Amino acid sequence: MSLDPGHRPPTARGRRTRDAIVDAAADLMHERGIAATGLGDVLKASGTGKSQLYHYFEGKSDLVLAVIDRQLERVLAAQPALDPASREDDVRAWAASLVELHRDGGGPFACPLGVFSGQVDAEPRWREHQAAAFRQWQERIAALLARGQAQGVVDPARDAGEMAVAVLAAVQGGLMLARLHRDLQVLALALGAAVDHVRPQPV
Amino acid sequence: MSLDPGHRPPTARGRRTRDAIVDAAADLMHERGIAATGLGDVLKASGTGKSQLYHYFEGKSDLVLAVIDRQLERVLAAQPALDPASREDDVRAWAASLVELHRDGGGPFACPLGVFSGQVDAEPRWREHQAAAFRQWQERIAALLARGQAQGVVDPARDAGEMAVAVLAAVQGGLMLARLHRDLQVLALALGAAVDHVRPQPV
Numbered sequence: 001m002s003l004d005p006g007h008r009p010p011t012a013r014g015r016r017t018r019d020a021i022v023d024a025a026a027d028l029m030h031e032r033g034i035a036a037t038g039l040g041d042v043l044k045a046s047g048t049g050k051s052q053l054y055h056y057f058e059g060k061s062d063l064v065l066a067v068i069d070r071q072l073e074r075v076l077a078a079q080p081a082l083d084p085a086s087r088e089d090d091v092r093a094w095a096a097s098l099v100e101l102h103r104d105g106g107g108p109f110a111c112p113l114g115v116f117s118g119q120v121d122a123e124p125r126w127r128e129h130q131a132a133a134f135r136q137w138q139e140r141i142a143a144l145l146a147r148g149q150a151q152g153v154v155d156p157a158r159d160a161g162e163m164a165v166a167v168l169a170a171v172q173g174g175l176m177l178a179r180l181h182r183d184l185q186v187l188a189l190a191l192g193a194a195v196d197h198v199r200p201q202p203v
Numbered sequence: 204m205s206l207d208p209g210h211r212p213p214t215a216r217g218r219r220t221r222d223a224i225v226d227a228a229a230d231l232m233h234e235r236g237i238a239a240t241g242l243g244d245v246l247k248a249s250g251t252g253k254s255q256l257y258h259y260f261e262g263k264s265d266l267v268l269a270v271i272d273r274q275l276e277r278v279l280a281a282q283p284a285l286d287p288a289s290r291e292d293d294v295r296a297w298a299a300s301l302v303e304l305h306r307d308g309g310g311p312f313a314c315p316l317g318v319f320s321g322q323v324d325a326e327p328r329w330r331e332h333q334a335a336a337f338r339q340w341q342e343r344i345a346a347l348l349a350r351g352q353a354q355g356v357v358d359p360a361r362d363a364g365e366m367a368v369a370v371l372a373a374v375q376g377g378l379m380l381a382r383l384h385r386d387l388q389v390l391a392l393a394l395g396a397a398v399d400h401v402r403p404q405p406v
Contacts, residue, residue, distance in 0.1 A: 033321070036238060110321060117379050118236070118318045131383050162392055165380070169393035170369070173376025176320050177368070180334050189365055190372035197400045 009056065018056045020046040026067045026074075030112060034064060034119045034126075064120075065129045071112040072133040082140035089147035091154060091167075091198060095191040098171065099184060108178035108187055111171075113137070138164050145198060155200045163198050170194035212259065221259045223249040229270045229277075233315060237267060237322045237329075267323075268332045274315040275336040285343035292350035294357060294370075294401060298394040301374065302387060311381035311390055314374075316340070341367050348401060358403045366401050373397035 009015045024046035028037040039060055043053060057063045078101055081088035088094065102108045113133055120126035142164035148154030154163070174190025212218045227249035231240040242263055246256060260266045281304055284291035291297065305311045316336055323329035345367035351357030357366070377393025 033236075033238065035236065110324065114379065115321045117383055118313060118321060121313065121382065127383065134380060134383060163396070165389055165392045166373070166377075166396035169373055169376030169380055169389065170396075171376065172379055173372030173374065173393075174369075176317065176375055176379070177337060177372055179324065180320055180330065180337060186368055186372065189368045190376075193366070193369035193373075193397065193400050197396050202405050 017048055017052055021048055021053055021056065022063070022066045022070050025063050026070045026112075029064070029067055030071070030110070030115060034116065039063075061123070061125065064123075064126050068113070068116065068120075068126070068129050068133050071116075072136060074112050075137060076140065079140075081144060082137075084140070084143070086144075087147070088144065089151045089153060091144060091148050092195050094144060095195045099188050099191065102175070102178070102187060103184055108175060108182070108184045110179045111175045114172045114175060134168070138168050141167050148198070152200065154198050157201070158198075167194045167198065217259075220251055220255055224251055224256055224259065225266070225269045225273050228266050229273045229315075232267070232270055233274070233313070233318060237319065242266075264326070264328065267326075267329050271316070271319065271323075271329070271332050271336050274319075275339060277315050278340060279343065282343075284347060285340075287343070287346070289347075290350070291347065292354040292356060294347060294351050295398050297347060298398045302391050302394065305378070305381070305390060306387055311378060311385070311387045313382045314378045317375045317378060337371070341371050344370050351401070355403065357401050360404070361401075370397045370401065 009018050021042060025037065025042045028041055028045060039050075039053065042063070043050060053063075057066065076082055079094065079098065080086060081090075081094040081097065113130070116126075116130060120130045138161075142160045145154050145160040145163050145167070149156045149160060154160070170190045170193065174187040177190070178184055178186040212221050224245060228240065228245045231244055231248060242253075242256065245266070246253060256266075260269065279285055282297065282301065283289060284293075284297040284300065316333070319329075319333060323333045341364075345363045348357050348363040348366050348370070352359045352363060357363070373393045373396065377390040380393070381387055381389040
């Protein structure tokens with residue numbers, strides 16, 4: 001599955017226009033929800049015209065896929081330890097930086113990707129795109145855990161991919177409940193347990 | 204905070220009418236979302252009249268609070284190990300039964316409570332009610348963990364309340380990602396890690 005729906009603009013100006021549309025849509029959909037965000041709102045917020053929007057996207061359904069891609073980009077950009085070029089192997093430091101990220105600026109915030117989960121469920125194209133985005137995030141976490149295994153700080157006896165599923169679930173559940181209670185400690189406890197659990201087990 | 208908004212009907216017939224309204228609203232809101240569920244839809248689905256609905260609820264905002272209560276009731280009723288009268292102390296058995304619950308009937312399903320999280324965020328009354336519902340669930344899990352501590356199957360050195368936060372986060376993140384990927388194994392992995400983590404630590 002391509003994680004870049006819509007036309008790729010060949011010019012810098014075209015890319016700026018497309019970016020402005022996707023950014024505005026992402027912000028509105030994050031704040032109000034997908035259903036409550038109309039194309040008219042997106043045009044207004046991005047300062048672009050209808051013909052520009054329809055040049056890059058077939059319609060709202062297409063735009064939602066581009067928004068999911070953008071949110072994944074934002075999520076991964078905020079976690080440099082998950083970059084494929086990163087040599088970071090300290091899972092605990094990654095988890096701590098995630099908590100700090102949500103402390104800065106008055107969080108805990110809803111996860112830019114996770115917030116859409118209930119909203120994409122009934123639309124197969126959206127759901128599959130959201131699932132693919134989460135798989136990418138999960139694979140990045142699995143790679144971090146595998147680096148930790150190579151350094152002896154993560155249990156080498158267990159599967160990094162399976163551990164990554166549980167760690168990402170802790171991130172999502174932790175963020176959701178932290179946001180609900182407006183209490184970052186909830187995220188810290190959830191991540192602390194997940195990170196503790198992947199340590200090498202005493203023989 | 205009262206977890207029973209709206210008038211309590213004094214007669215059995217009144218209770219049936221109120222129940223029919225809340226059940227219909229809960230099903231519709233679970234399926235379509237809160238924003239997309241109008242009072243007209245609820246009246247139609249419940250076979251009740253406008254005057255009956257307004258006799259029990261001031262309006263949609265009130266009804267949402269009653270729906271949250273109903274979903275909490277459903278969630279707790281499906282987990283007998285969390286009943287205050289239960290003597291169950293086996294956290295692993297509770298987690299396994301949660302997975303089976305979602306296997307039966309073709310799950311994984313979205314959490315009846317968790318599915319509302321993004322949708323109640325902007326409305327303080329709804330959010331606080333949702334937070335109170337999650338606190339009740341969390342306290343029931345903490346009580347199960349405390350019974351496990353008394354039996355030596357849960358780490359007695361750690362706080363049952365803090366462990367319950369991490370366990371509930373694993374339930375929520377696990378359910379959300381399992382539903383997204385239509386893969387129950389995701390829930391099993393998330394819960395397995397959480398349950399494993401609360402075991403007594405080797406000295």
